[in-house]
Amino acid sequence: MRPTSSDRPGARIALRDVSLGHPGTPVLSGVRVDVPAGQVLTVVGRSGCGKSTLLRTLAGLLAPLAGDVAVDRAAVRGPGADRALVFQEDALLPWRSLRANVELPLAIAGVPRPDRRARAAHWLSRVGLDGLERRLPHHVSGGQRQRVQLARALAGAPRAVLMDEPFGALDARTRAGMQDLLVDVWRDTGVTVVFVTHDVDEALFLGDRVAVLADGRLTAVHDVPHPRDRAARETPATAELRRTVLAALGAHTPEEAPLRPFS
Amino acid sequence: MRPTSSDRPGARIALRDVSLGHPGTPVLSGVRVDVPAGQVLTVVGRSGCGKSTLLRTLAGLLAPLAGDVAVDRAAVRGPGADRALVFQEDALLPWRSLRANVELPLAIAGVPRPDRRARAAHWLSRVGLDGLERRLPHHVSGGQRQRVQLARALAGAPRAVLMDEPFGALDARTRAGMQDLLVDVWRDTGVTVVFVTHDVDEALFLGDRVAVLADGRLTAVHDVPHPRDRAARETPATAELRRTVLAALGAHTPEEAPLRPFS
């Protein structure tokens, strides 16, 4: 049932001295990072630092201002089914039911209708939305819409998933469930993941490496000592890394947070 | 400079056995809760449990299916400037600059133009968006848009603010700043706050009380022992409450979270 793509391993994404931004608004410069096939890179940074801009550039929706984004050594010239993007904003097609939204990448890939329907049902069920298949997007809650986007991205069996705060509107438990779903999919398919999040714990839990954006640059890429192990969170190494990342973000770690840090 | 409304204390919001939902879709029933003037009630619950529906009902945008929402003992018959709503979705007017969006409640209240402009600048600056006043909403990032909504809601000097995951798209440090801003405003004006969040820590930090929604009901309202004190988080009482709330949400506390809680 579950679509596997063991024949198509994850994509390798490489940026060498890339500058990016919107027409007339440069956002990041000198970005250099290499995401090997099948790796999970999580990206953190303050609001407005350029995380979404980076993902849109990787997706091929924005052309870099300088340099090239390479996927498996070929420069990206536009978007493609190999790189799925979970948008930060609501990107469901409002005239399609949840099911039809999830079916869309399958239809594009030419999957026949009954198969498409079954797979869409499968993915909607995995994100916990059984029973809502036939609703329209604006008849479900914000968190539900976000999960449909996730299901849609995964249904297309991409070689890389680019996720822009995909779990931002989810409660703790649902979020954990989605994280696990992602880990499962990653295990099964070896998909490459670039994952933007505001939750440093999430970044540490999911990422093989954590990239930090600040001041218009990619300032650091940290290896995570014990990735994908919630219980291992509180090892000294992890705690140290969390402190480092939070400090890089300019935040105080919870333990030392004063009541009014910068009022 | 800062608009105070000490002459207009916070509103008191009361629900007695209210049922609510969308036309044809009942969501919550038998909701009973009283938010005294100037109190902060945080609301937690799983995705799709009815948090947004509750806030929309309090705002007067949705009529309850049964029962009445009372504000200062008068039944709510529709929305009003006394209750500002920070929407979960993007609710900025896309044709207005950020500044013009923030000025809107002031214009509605009849504030003269120069004053309006100054106050909008003040609020935009407090949410950290100096310099972006003249941008259009779709030329700024998701987190920036969310902060504009916050500024807009506060600029109108409401007697109650209803906030639907207002900091969901913000990084840890910006989020802390916004929390502090909210606390400041609350201290200065005595505004009543109903605050929906997925972050239990945030709920405990900001709330005087925490309401839990589950299974179509408001299952519990907990008093927070040491509200608005980050350092006090780790008192046994707080830790206990956090565990209780997380359990009510069906989530495992971080300490005991297994890697794959429900796969």
Next chain:
Amino acid sequence: GGAASAGDGSTVTVTVGYQSKTINTVTAGTLLRSLGAFERELHTLGAEDGKTYKVKWEDYATGAPITAQMTAGKIDIGSMGDFPLLLNAARGKQLGRPTKLVSVTGYNLRGGLNTVVTSPDSTIDDLRDLRGKKVSTSVGSAADGTLVRALQRAGIHPAHGIRKLNQQPAVGASALAAGSVDALSQFVAWPGLLAHQGKAKALYDGAELNLPTFHGVTAREDFAKERPTVLEAFLKAQATATRYLNEHPATAAEKVARATGLPAEAVYLYNGAHGIATFDPSLKPRLVAALKKDVPILKSAKLVDGVDVDAFVDDRYVRRALGSAAYAEQVAAEPPEGRSEVWAKGSSRTRSFTSPKDLLRHVAAHRSAVRAAYVPDARTGTLWFADRAVWVADGPDLVPFVTAASARAYLDGHADATLLDSYADALRRAAS
């Protein structure tokens, strides 16, 4: 296709364009169609040459679309008034689809087919009063020609002396009713129709000009050359319709009224036994001469560069259709004298009277039984509705005129004649 086409070599479709509302063309249009005479002629023809003929009738509001369709090769035979005929000739030649004037439908030798009218309560009662006033007409029509000539005779500059509004007849009629123009110069059917409806009174009778006006039939030259027998069949049928009209004028008027929506009383005014129009297919030299005189008017209005009328007129077909002897007789025939007539309700024929006074006496006696009463203008002979005419008492005689101006001209020469204020007055005098 619209044009005469031999689809499989044996079926030929002939397309005839006509103007049902321009009732001076009924013998080549409305009446001809309702009698089925052309179809019968073609059937006979088909029996001879083994072809199947079909007729397609197309009814237009004015001559322009017919000319347009003819230049596009889609109409083979069309009928229209004298000025539109000249335009038809000019455009046909210009666009490489020359046309021929092959017969006349109806005519009035004095020009009585065109009339200038005002609203019934207008204070204008002389053409000279039009100076500086708004007058609606259709530029390029015979009615415009009448207006221009009449104004010239009255000493008014036809372009600058009045404000001429160029409007479709129907538009002009509405404008007159609404009071946004002071007078309306139009051709056959409209003046009579508006007078009958009580929406207008005559100000100037075109017959005062004493210049012939007529309507005729035009055919595409290549059609005529290719299918002369069809054209002759048409002209024969036209002659049949003309005969029918002359023999059963009231029934013919009823038929036309039914087909067009015009009141039969107004149709009879023009097409009756002594109606304003005389129906006769022959191309009389007097009419051709009149046509030539119209060319300069169109030229000065910059509507045509010049028309070779002699090349346009072609009487060979009608001559052959009617037979040379009969044709010569027709050419020589004079129109009947105008006579007073009463059309009684429920009757299919009219009763004529030797004098207008006799008619009035009859009408006074049978008021409720009279459908319509017509009297000829004492000066121009133009027939008009008795109840819309201007009456003059001259001794024992009661003399009718189409216009007040015409009546005044009579009064000038007859010192003891008096103008009557109303039709009722005239009736009373006749009865006593």
Next chain:
Amino acid sequence: MSRYLLRVVSLVAALAVWQVLTSRDVELWLRFSQFPTVTDVAHSFADRIGTGTYWQDVADSLRRIVTGFVVAALAGVVAGTAVARSRLAEDVLGTLLEVVRPIPAIALVPVAILLFPSNEQGIVFITCVAAFFPVLVATRHAVRALTPVWEEAVRTMGGGRWRVLRSVVLPGALPGILGGLSVGIGVSWICVISAEMISGEYGVGYRTWQDYTVVDYPGVFVGMVTIGVLGWATSTAVELAGRRVTRWLPRRAAGTGGGRGKGATVRATDLV
């Protein structure tokens, strides 16, 4: 339901006002004195409706309008989309179409006569041209105003130009296109007299113009009423079809229940 009652009442009231204005020959700046009264028109209508000609007119006009409209709708949507999405199409077609767009339907009468082998084709051509441009313009505007993220989403799923057209542009622009179709069918009717001037035989527009040429005002009004009703029927058909395919549009609760019904969205006020 009382809504339908209200609609009927409003139509009847309009007729009553007309009757009063015309039968009393009211002249207050606007002048109603020359107008036929409702009863005049009703009599004419009663006379005509029994004739075969009337129904032949109706059938012919409907056939022409519907044919012309269907062709125009297809062509307008295709051209509008092309102009909105392709710079080349905009440059090559855009200006040309903008210059041709305002050309009056009646001015096309001679063109239709000259260009087409048969009059029927000419008539359909004119109604088609009339409907084409509103559809074109509405489509162009709607396609240009599409939310870009929808297209972006489909493109990140590997959708190419046709997929974007099929799955984003057409459904997303549909509400706007439907507005254009509704206007387009209306404009087709507006031009039916001009078009049928070349008919020579049947058609509601043809008949109305013929009636006007003999200054038969009640007849003209019968034509206007007939065209009004036919136009209303066709545009209602278009709107209903449209509503079916745009049911997904989030709607304000207006029209779903009375006032502040339980469970309905609370509205500030019903009027405006």
Next chain:
Amino acid sequence: MSRYLLRVVSLVAALAVWQVLTSRDVELWLRFSQFPTVTDVAHSFADRIGTGTYWQDVADSLRRIVTGFVVAALAGVVAGTAVARSRLAEDVLGTLLEVVRPIPAIALVPVAILLFPSNEQGIVFITCVAAFFPVLVATRHAVRALTPVWEEAVRTMGGGRWRVLRSVVLPGALPGILGGLSVGIGVSWICVISAEMISGEYGVGYRTWQDYTVVDYPGVFVGMVTIGVLGWATSTAVELAGRRVTRWLPRRAAGTGGGRGKGATVRATDLV
């Protein structure tokens, strides 16, 4: 810029095709043989453009169209908004307007003459009616399709009906309304001949019809070209004004730079 060049080239090419079709008397199903050639029309044009009459025609028509259009735009936006937002207005006005909407402009000629004291008023009335309905329908559709959350936001700020109208409905519906205005001014021009049938003296529409009644084809084409150019100019003015006030609309990068310029949105393809 090469875009303008391309536009000019496309116009010139269209003229060249016309010249070839007409001067060679092409007859392939469509028949161009009787059409005036470009040179015929150009000659007529040259003759006329030097005359005072021509410019008087242009000035009169422009004045009438612009007056009628401005009135129609205001009335159409007001009525369209009312019908879209108020159930009462929809019931009372909606059906009535739908029945009146398809009534042909020419059928209004007698009405305009009988109703209005002066011809000018009648002409403006007809152009105004012509433009009114497209604006009405477009406004109605645009207002109905508004994202509800905008209105909800303003209402939670205490905005009442007028504030919602001013701050949400009008600006939000503006892109759609502008489409309607663009169609509306086009339809005004489409009806200029019908309207100016009343004129009797001046006006481009009047002149064109007059030329047709004397079957002067080059004259008709001069009229058509003039109307085309005037119509293009007025609708371009409307579109430009529209673009200024809808600059906020998120646009695809189309038309902002060449192909996949650095920093521009990458587009799947230029054509479609």
